[in-house]
Amino acid sequence: MVRHRTLRRLLPGFALSSLGDGMAVVAVSWFALQLAPEADRGIWVAAAAAAYTLPGAVGALVLGRVLGHRSPTQLAGWDAIVRACALGAIPIAYALGALNTWLYVVLLAASSVLHSWGQAGVYTLLARVLPQQDHLAGNAVLSTIGSFCTVVGPMIAAPLIVWGGAATVIAADAATFAVLAATFLFFIPAKSLPPLPQESDDTSRSSGLTVIRRDTALLGLLVLSFGFFFFFGPVYVALPLHVSEEMRGSAALLAAFYTSFGIGALIGGMLTGYLSRWRLWPTTTGIVIAFGAAMLPIGFDVPNIVALASFAAAGVLWPPYSSLATTLFQRSTPPALLPQVLAANSSVRVLSVPLGTALGGPLVAGFGGGATLRFAAIGILLLGLVSAVGLAYRASAARRT
Template sequence: MAFTLNGMMRSSPYWPVVSHRTMRRLLPGFALSSLGDGMAVVAVSWFAIELAPTADRGIWVAVAAAAYTLPGAVGALVLGRLLGHRAPTRLAGWDAALRACALGTIPIAYALGLLGIGLYIALLAVSSVLHSWGQAGVYTLLARVLPEGDHLAGNAVLSTIGSFCTVVGPILAAPLIAWGGAATVVAADAATFAVLAATFLFAIRAKTVPELAQAQDSSTASRSTGFTVIRRNPTLLGLLVLSFGFFFLFGPVYVALPLHVSEELGGSAGLLAAFYTAFGIGAVLGGMLTGYLSRWRLWPTTIGIVIAFGAVMLPIGLEVPKPVALASFAAAGLLWPPYSSLSTALFQRSTLSALLPQVLAASSAVRVLSVPLGTALGGPLVAGFGASDALRSAAVGILVLGLAAAVVAALRGSASRRS
């Protein structure tokens, strides 16, 4: 049995990833920081509730959630000249170090009685300024140390770790908050990023891994290099538009689903948690399966996932039994990691290595902006049409977007064959 299990592991598309010397050094720290972020999903909002004035708690919770993500998009847009030519290990290491320091300051200030809601929001914002560049650094590192054929499996490993930690992190955060308050969880999150920063400082360095030393000359870097590269490549531009539309149209679900559960289904917080748990479990399975798609054509598969995602989301806004709705959301979760990994692989394969950090940072910035914009649309959409109609509209919008992308891709392919 042990021999059979060992043989199965070695024949897996993930074996070249997890057995690679550099990836073995990266994965423990990455997994730990992902777990910290999973716990922060609960702690960031809960701490805002503890600190904010009672009358304005809802506003401050929304501001805290935005502060933990949106400055990363701003950093991607304005720091291109400064960071675009840096080695990926430095980008990822600096992001982890900044997160560790800014987040670590929060429980210290709280213990000293200096933490108010304003300082809390400011420190959250500082912690996320380099996050788009940090993510770009990690995926550029992966693209440089692994052969092209292993990029998708490598992306899937990172995506699966993130999905798993999104499920486990909140479960761990709840008893920690009950025991020591939200400050304890934020301190733990800071510690996990300190470990990741140490990983890049001591275990993964450009001088010890030659593939990571390649960088663009600073004289050619600019704030908009990543967007310029994308704009000049029709495939990358189409992928960025598709990704923006996909995440934007999913944004209203974050508003509509809780109201659909509470007001239209008469369900409790437990039912809402069941929906998110189903999505998370589906995402873990989807991440594990993604590596086996490496022989599929990436662009058609990516478009097909968008179409399928819209289709499986449709029943959630219809009058179907709750188990069917939960299964539909789990199926949507199953498709989420493959889309992320496949689209990242397309960027990795279609971009010069020296320009990859800027391109991935630009892509990350667009993704970070698209979901909050879609979520903001969810408010008036629900107010005007109701939660179930908003859910159906989001599903139909995603489905139509995927079909439109398929038509454009088919027409482009036909035109290229004629020429």
């Protein structure tokens, strides 16, 4: 990545915008608390969090005919421009005294409409300029940057909120995307990319979900990804309650869980590039099985150090799965259709985690935090085992053919 002339120009802007998103994790919810009426704070915090992510899934599904044939630099650049403008409007409206909760949520939603396409543009760009054997290493670099910024971003956001308020952090987030937009507009022009093979107009405008549905391998990978992130969703609800009520722990222990996962993710991201010589399909399935097994002890009455080590081990496996799945999509999709397919894959991930989180609420209320964590771990483990059986069956059928 560092040696490649085009990608070397991308990395600073990508890292800065990832840091802005890491800071926004804290600022978006905190600003919603500040703006919302006291009686309705919970509703507005949930609405703000959803508005910052979910419209990206809708944009991926409904804007395919408009954006599917655009170059990856246009997709990523337009997403960065929209995010910079919409997020930048929030502190401006706040300074003018015109910001209320409704306008805040609308601007957050507007900022995320093109985000699935922006992510697809970045990974399509990587697939276009790197040889196939380097796709996994390139994906791992981007994943490692994202994991690092997820850990560091909230640590930077907290003192900024104390010093200048949540609006200051959102303004900084907008500025990071302005830098990313300038990167794509001025330093990585579309004409610098290698030309695509000729495709028919109808093919280039096909829906990403349509393309995936026609390919059983890609459809299986999409289902695996949906299930993996869906079953992880309840962890966001169950872990805090399990720590506070069943482990009798403090906020410091909960923070230790998230820190251990983040440290594990950094290690996993740095190790991912070395998996390029492994067979990608069996490795991806094995990671899902190992992730479920690593999560399983957390839901039981085990010593804190064992639970923390288990969560850290799950963190090590998190970036390799994302990078390997993206690499499989990159290698299995015609270049002209890659933006649509990656946008569809991104939209599925955006939808699956909130759906799983929503399921976590009634599960925790009915069975408790520990049981919900066990449910999530067993669900992921069984999903991986079913995928492994399907993979073995496909391999056997291919040998017979």
